[in-house]
Amino acid sequence: MANSIYRVTEIVGTSTRSWEDAVKVAVQTAAKSLRDLRVAEVGALDVTVGADGKVKSYRAKVKLSFKLNVDMAAARRAPAAAPKAVSKKKISKKKGASNRG
Numbered sequence: 001m002a003n004s005i006y007r008v009t010e011i012v013g014t015s016t017r018s019w020e021d022a023v024k025v026a027v028q029t030a031a032k033s034l035r036d037l038r039v040a041e042v043g044a045l046d047v048t049v050g051a052d053g054k055v056k057s058y059r060a061k062v063k064l065s066f067k068l069n070v071d072m073a074a075a076r077r078a079p080a081a082a083p084k085a086v087s088k089k090k091i092s093k094k095k096g097a098s099n100r101g
Contacts, residue, residue, distance in 0.1 A: 004067060005067070005068045006038065006065050006066065006067055006068065007065070007066060007068055008063055008064065008065050009063070009064055009066075010043070010061060010062070010063050010064075011026050011030055011061075011062055011064060012026065012059055012060070012061050012062070013025040013026025013027070013029070013059070013060050013062055014057050014058065014059050014060075015057060015058050016056070016057050016058070017058070018058055019045045019058045019059075019060050021058070022057075022058045022059055022060040023040070023042055023060045023062055026040075026060060026062045026064075027040050027062065027064070030064055034064065034066045035066065035067075035069065036066050036067035036069070037064060037065070037066045038065045038066055038067060039064070039065040040062050040063070040064055040065075041062065041063040041064075041065075042060055042061070042062055043060075043061040043062065043063060044060075044061045045058070045059070045060050045061075046058075046059050047059065
């Protein structure tokens with residue numbers, strides 16, 4: 001996989017069933033808008049607790065890695081810096097010419 005670029009982003013999946021389901025929800029939802037998902041790394045797991053002391057939902061922080069679709073040839077040709085401002089052309093007077101009317 002030479003010349004590939006990947007991005008990592010963190011999302012939070014939630015479920016009323018389990019942490020495993022929260023991870024599945026996160027990945028499946030992200031897959032709808034992100035192409036070429038490569039790796040999902042599960043981070044912190046937590047729960048939300050209701051006033052009655054019961055678990056309301058399970059939450060999973062998931063880091064997703066996906067491949068960016070970059071034309072490497074075009075990226076190499078792209079200028080590294082912004083183009084320079086166009087300078088004003090110098091107006092030269094012909095020898096012997098006069099501005100008098």
